[in-house]
Amino acid sequence: MTARIAVPLQYSSVRVHVDKGRQWSVVEHLLLFALKDHSRTASELAERSALPPRMVVEALIYLMRAGWVEIIVKDDRTEFSITAGGLANVDLPLLPAITELVSRPMKFAIEMLHGSVLRWREIDFLSPARFDRLKGAGIIALPEPAQLPVHRQSDVIASLLDDDERFRGLDGSVARPGRGYALVTVVGTRVDGLPSSAAPALRSLVLETAAKQSPSAAPIAARPSRQAQIALPQRRIAFAASDLILGVRTMRSISMRSSGKRDPRSSSIRPSYP
Numbered sequence: 001m002t003a004r005i006a007v008p009l010q011y012s013s014v015r016v017h018v019d020k021g022r023q024w025s026v027v028e029h030l031l032l033f034a035l036k037d038h039s040r041t042a043s044e045l046a047e048r049s050a051l052p053p054r055m056v057v058e059a060l061i062y063l064m065r066a067g068w069v070e071i072i073v074k075d076d077r078t079e080f081s082i083t084a085g086g087l088a089n090v091d092l093p094l095l096p097a098i099t100e101l102v103s104r105p106m107k108f109a110i111e112m113l114h115g116s117v118l119r120w121r122e123i124d125f126l127s128p129a130r131f132d133r134l135k136g137a138g139i140i141a142l143p144e145p146a147q148l149p150v151h152r153q154s155d156v157i158a159s160l161l162d163d164d165e166r167f168r169g170l171d172g173s174v175a176r177p178g179r180g181y182a183l184v185t186v187v188g189t190r191v192d193g194l195p196s197s198a199a200p201a202l203r204s205l206v207l208e209t210a211a212k213q214s215p216s217a218a219p220i221a222a223r224p225s226r227q228a229q230i231a232l233p234q235r236r237i238a239f240a241a242s243d244l245i246l247g248v249r250t251m252r253s254i255s256m257r258s259s260g261k262r263d264p265r266s267s268s269i270r271p272s273y274p
Helices: 026-034 042-049 053-065 084-089 128-133 153-160 200-211 248-259
Strands: 002-022 069-074 077-082 098-111 117-119 139-141 165-171 178-187 190-192
Touching (some): 002 153, 026 053, 098 165, 117 153, 153 165, 178 200, 190 200
Parallel strands (some): 002 139
Antiparallel strands (some): 002 098, 002 165, 069 077
């Protein structure tokens, strides 16, 4: 059985300011510390750290881009050495991330039943006006709770950031809050339209509501095909095998005769050759 459930939600659109940049790993910090006393080759670093050589080289490349490691040549050896910038940061508890301040818009939703934070691009949003128009289409709306869940806006935004982003602040003057529904489709035990970030209790409630739907409820009508929408007239025709025209030249000749024109390709003037 197929059912469509409308989950009530609140949404908001804000502009956030984040520090975007790569965070340093423990491995990169370890390799930088290994170069604190004297320079070493990549093979020596891989042997001392028990890490794959490829991982060591990739980490050294990132440290070189930050300006904390440089390459030096000693006789016939190519070694990696720490720079003054690396010495200034190697003893810190965490290496400072090299980031840039980025400002971008963000839109998110919070379902009202269990307070799950949903990414806007992962839901099928129904505005209140659109929901009113579709009330007779067999959509079941979950009731709104008497007390809505409370979230700190900074915590909500932090949960939606990428791994290389850190929340710095937001511009509240452009915030646009609102309410609506997330349209969820249940086919058997499969729930479509509900993001993975939704609370398991909400998913269970959606399945339970769909199971309680009476068989007499209005089914979801399939969209009629274009051929079914257009009524084409039917006519009987008589067709014989002699009606077939084979070949391009024969077809062109018959077309020219029927229109009274002369085929320019059938000119009586023939070129003469010696």
